[in-house]
Amino acid sequence: MALIKSVHSTTRSFLDFATKVYVESSKIKNFPDTRILLRNTGGRSSSHDVPLLHSVQEIYTDSSLPFADVTSYLKNWIFVPSEPVMHQLPYSLMANSWSQESVLQSPSITDVLNTYHHVVLGGTFDRLHVGHKVLLMESAMRANAFVTVGVTDGHMNHKKTLPELLQPCGNRIQDVYEFLHDVKPWVAHKDIIVPITDPFGPSITEADMGCIVVSQETRKGGAAVNKRRLEKDLNELDIHEIQIISDDHHGAHEEDKISSSSQRMRLLGSLLCPPEPDPKLPKVPYVIGLTGGIASGKTSVCRRLEKLGAGVIDCDKLGHLAYLPGTDAFQDVVKEFGTDIVGDDGHINRKALGAKVFADKSRLTVLNQIVWPAIARKARELISQYANEGRPVCILDAAVLLEAHWDDFTHEIWSCIIPKKEAMQRIMDRDKLSEDTALQRIESQMSNEDRVQRSHVVLCTYWQPEYTQQQCCHFDIF
CATH class of the missing domain: 3.40.50.300 (P-loop containing nucleotide triphosphate hydrolases)
Structure with a gap:
């Protein structure tokens, strides 16, 4: 688990920095699963007794403070069950980021992100990758109270590449919940991370939603949601679009973006689960x-x-x-x-x-x-x-x-x-x-x-x- 400090205001600068950390860390072989904690970002502060659902094994920080000072600071707003190993972030992750002093400065008015009571998004969320994390992170940063997530199920998945290798919907919902809970627990509610069997799900039924977060390839879906909401006399949602993240190491038959489809293709020919030894069978052949x-x-x-x-x-x-x-x-x-x-x-x-x-x-x-x-x-x-x-x-x-x-x-x-x-x-x-x-x-x-x-x-x-x-x-x- 890699953790990065957050800031008190919800700013575009921090969002850009956090996105960079996710993208660059995904390029480093064997880099731990990354969580950029937003527990002191925007709206409400989180109590330190809300534990992470994943144990903290490592902390990656741009701080030059001694280890004891960093962990003491973290314990003010997250629960750290044991002494983790602290690392300085790789230089490639820190390019164009802040110094410790600039993090504490008040942001300019133009840098502050619009936030909303309730944010909605949807997707397959199969084997959470960096694209999913950026999508969920921006949704969490923009939400003050709720993030509703529609997770595709049933015939919505039939046209996916290798749908047989998709994780069960329940597993994908749990992964989304755990990620949101870790980064910003008060916007993660199990009952509004739900399976959807049509392109709209709850996005066209909830009146208090203010924003939908989409990727470049699903922007038309956001527009379709707004059309249906207007037909139902509901407010239009602001649409915030996440840029597609390119995959520098994609294979000849894979997509050139970070995608679950490519991840499933890479499972082909690999051992999905170890066989259980059967003593009744001869070893050869x-x-x-x-x-x-x-x-x-x-x-x-x-x-x-x-x-x-x-x-x-x-x-x-x-x-x-x-x-x-x-x-x-x-x-x-x-x-x-x-x-x-x-x-x-x-x-x-x-x-x-x-x-x-x-x-x-x-x-x-x-x-x-x-x-x-x-x-x-x-x-x-x-x-x-x-x-x-x-x-x-x-x-x-x-x-x-x-x-x-x-x-x-x-x-x-x-x-x-x-x-x-x-x-x-x-x-x-x-x-x-x-x-x-x-x-x-x-x-x-x-x-x-x-x-x-x-x-x-x-x-x-x-x-x-x-x-x-x-x-x-x-x-x-x-």
Whole structure:
């Protein structure tokens, strides 16, 4: 936790300085999560017995005073539970800032910010980054009593990049609350940090609001809010716009601004949560269960992992072998679905069988109960074979890995995801199916969201092949 002293007046100069601190500190590798405390800024002073929700580990200050004097000063307006480590701010953060004396000077009238009883803003607030902090900080600086925050939920998130990797709405609301509580506790009220499923939320219902804080890209949204407020005979809100903060280190497929979308993209191919060791599983080979919906790009990922040295077990191919003529599964499938699914060559015609089962989930369940156990037996045999060969890593490529409970004999679960619209286009192009049929195939499977919730690693083949390769190369297990 990094803390910076605030000043008694709400000034543009301090806002510019604080913004600079957030932006510059975000560029420093391993710099602690930063909070610029506004507890003695504007309106009401805060009692020292209101503790921070995050422990104070470090204090970064521009003060040249001795450590004891700084901590004594801080304890007058925040609760410091233990002796933190104090640092002088890096020079890059202090350029064009004040001296200790100038902080105490009275600000000019033109430098004082307009403040409001009640300020409103909205956003996704996924994994709070510097852009979010600046947005929330300015809202807190301009508010004397309340900050209402709308946090997007439901269909509002469907068009986001990699919405499956969004934190749950409750987690995002809690992060916003904790940030506001730390920097200016009397404007943080849990009951007015709320999920929203439309672009307006409470911004068009509360009469005492005076200001909406927006980013450059959501300014039109602020204007739309005012239009709706006027239609409801409510006052127009002053609109204060935050500048977009550029990302100097964005990747080729990422946005050139600091964004949650880029942060989610950087999670691809990384370990989202550590797998729990299972003493029943042999250590070699290390089995990765790779799953994903139709047209998600699992095959291309398998090829890349195979080139890195992994053995691959294709459960789709094992499915073909599971009901070859002469097997028990063949007899059971024909008995259940009719002799018209058998082709002229004596084998089961997969397209004819697929037409029957994809249109009726109950029929698909019956087929799976026949075929899945046979596939699992063959997969285990191949894993044992790789173990005898000394192959260190094995990929179990299975679209229905989770539904069939084959993850019981894997060490990790990896999922390939792709936007539904892209998956539909791939299916129509590849299989020459209609849009309705393509959608039916997708919706007959487990959703991306459900797969991601149970995955240790998530991959996405939506972008260029080299980006997929980059995701596959994150690990040293090969």
